[in-house]
């Protein structure tokens with residue numbers, strides 16, 4: 001068998017593995033959240049609050065979708081015309097066209113062209129957040145955060161670019177196999193080091209101060225059978241008024257983080273409801289599930305890229321001889337961008353199912369649907385959410401069930417358990 005035949009086999013195998021992993025790991029059953037309960041919950045929101053939430057979300061749409069369109073347009077123009085290859089050649093010229101210079105400086109140039117062209121929309125978004133009083137950061141702090149995120153992007157890009165183009169040089173016929181394994185390993189590594197290396201760049205984390213709430217949360221985790229070393233508090237208030245919590249890391253780096261804004265805004269019973277939801281993620285190993293699905297997806301994407309690279313007209317359009325050369329990076333990024341846009345609704349769907357399961361876990365663990373509902377109301381109020389967002393947007397990108405869905409699930413639980 002030729003490397004190409006093996007690649008077809010590997011591609012099929014990876015897609016099958018992805019399908020099996022999704023069938024086994026994604027909760028297909030959704031806890032009930034009757035639409036009648038959703039509509040009743042919506043009617044109980046003050047009309048003025050719903051209007052304000054909708055106005056805020058509508059104001060975020062133009063910069064959001066404009067940035068998406070510009071990113072796609074830049075990726076297609078650079079990737080499907082010789083422009084990208086020319087830009088990469090140019091970046092390598094001062095270094096005698098050395099492949100490392102092309103891979104690193106050319107690659108970074110292609111990545112940052114889109115970043116810089118969408119900068120006005122990123123600023124527009126911050127202006128909307130400030131106008132609605134959600135951002136607590138001035139333009140100075142915003143700029144520092146932006147530069148930090150550019151630095152993080154650059155470091156990750158350099159590691160990926162150097163790794164990828166070293167492999168394509170060392171194994172010109174089999175790079176797709178090593179590349180797929182390397183990309184999957186990189187996803188795993190990133191999940192592992194994210195809380196240790198990346199999150200501290202943006203926030204400070206401190207253990208929750210001792211007191212009755214901390215004791216209650218520790219007892220809750222123990223009752224749930226989830227070993228949690230610590231609940232950490234992030235100083236999110238220096239950036240936003242929004243309240244949130246999350247779980248990140250895998251294995252030894254796993255941790256539960258709550259925003260300091262949540263502790264300031266919400267009464268203890270609601271903090272307990274939030275942490276119970278996060279314990280649900282920890283217990284079901286949702287970060288591991290997400291990491292595994294991502295690792296399989298990127299591995300399949302690398303092999304798919306190799307197969308796509310056999311298609312001559314595509315290479316001709318990009319003005320390159322092979323998809324494995326650094327000058328073809330703009331084409332690679334174009335393919336990745338299009339794949340990302342196509343995958344967004346599937347990712348959002350998986351995420352919503354996982355979030356609904358964590359909600360069900362929180363309800364069963366605390367057996368306090370009233371506090372859960374109060375917490376959902378607070379999230380929507382403080383974060384200026386639309387409790388019942390437009391269907392198309394929900395289906396395309398919502399990572400969580402809507403507020404009215406989550407409240408309806410709490411009411412269905414209360415009915416079922418007679419509370």
Ligand SMILES: [Zn+2]
Nearest residue numbers: 277281355358
């Ligand atoms: Zn969650």
